[in-house]
Amino acid sequence: MTDRSAEIRRAIGRDWEETGYYDDAESDAWMEPFWHPRSPFLAMFQQLELSRTIELACGRGRHAARILDQAGELTLVDYAASNIEICQRRFAGRSHLRFIVNRGHDLPGCPDASYTAVYCYDAMVHFELLDVIAYLAEIRRVLRPGGRALLHVSNNMQNPGGFYQSNTHWRNFGSLDVVRHVADRFGLQSLEHKLLDWCGVPQLDGLILLERR
Numbered sequence: 647m648t649d650r651s652a653e654i655r656r657a658i659g660r661d662w663e664e665t666g667y668y669d670d671a672e673s674d675a676w677m678e679p680f681w682h683p684r685s686p687f688l689a690m691f692q693q694l695e696l697s698r699t700i701e702l703a704c705g706r707g708r709h710a711a712r713i714l715d716q717a718g719e720l721t722l723v724d725y726a727a728s729n730i731e732i733c734q735r736r737f738a739g740r741s742h743l744r745f746i747v748n749r750g751h752d753l754p755g756c757p758d759a760s761y762t763a764v765y766c767y768d769a770m771v772h773f774e775l776l777d778v779i780a781y782l783a784e785i786r787r788v789l790r791p792g793g794r795a796l797l798h799v800s801n802n803m804q805n806p807g808g809f810y811q812s813n814t815h816w817r818n819f820g821s822l823d824v825v826r827h828v829a830d831r832f833g834l835q836s837l838e839h840k841l842l843d844w845c846g847v848p849q850l851d852g853l854i855l856l857e858r859r
């Protein structure tokens with residue numbers, strides 16, 4: 647990790663603490679890409695085994711609320727303490743949930759080789775590439791052999807070295823193929839991957855289902 651990347655991570659983190667995003671995020675229109683019956687997200691999500699699951703960058707819990715009753719233990723991880731506090735209040739009394747504030751590139755408190763699934767939606771698309779790579783290593787560490795990760799990533803190769811806010815839909819510099827490559831080297835096999843159009847922009851994002859070998 648570099649000082650510059652860490653500084654940019656902190657700036658990105660601040661952008662997602664208090665924002666109007668959360669007012670719209672739970673509307674049908676914004677949930678639909680992930681949970682519509684014909685959504686590629688749902689088709690891959692249904693290939694996860696949810697007995698011990700991590701949601702990375704959970705925000706204020708809109709996806710967790712959706713899957714809560716299907717999951718065994720569900721661990722919600724986010725860089726923003728404020729979002730984790732909101733999730734703690736939202737899901738108070740649900741004893742199968744755990745809550746973790748992380749350092750923006752790690753899965754602290756998540757034991758090695760223990761989880762059946764990790765998923766991350768609408769968040770890694772904004773992260774620094776070095777953090778995406780660090781998360782791939784962490785995901786490899788925490789998954790059981792045969793455990794799977796479903797990751798929504800940026801496929802924006804414009805503006806290398808730039809700041810994500812200058813890019814379409816604030817997609818950070820990233821590439822589905824780079825994620826596939828790095829994941830392979832960490833021992834995560836791609837079972838399926840797909841380029842996605844986002845808000846009418848062709849192939850802006852990628853979706854990848856990985857399995858720990």
Ligand SMILES: C[S@@+](CC[C@H](N)C(=O)[O-])C[C@H]1O[C@@H](n2cnc3c(N)ncnc32)[C@H](O)[C@@H]1O
Nearest residue numbers: 659662703704705724725726729750767768769
């Ligand atoms: C656009 S919101 C999406 C939240 C949630 N995934 C959803 O779909 O509603 C981005 C989330 O990523 C979190 N975040 C930002 N940088 C992060 C990082 N480096 N590591 C983990 N979470 C981060 C923010 O706090 C926020 O919760």
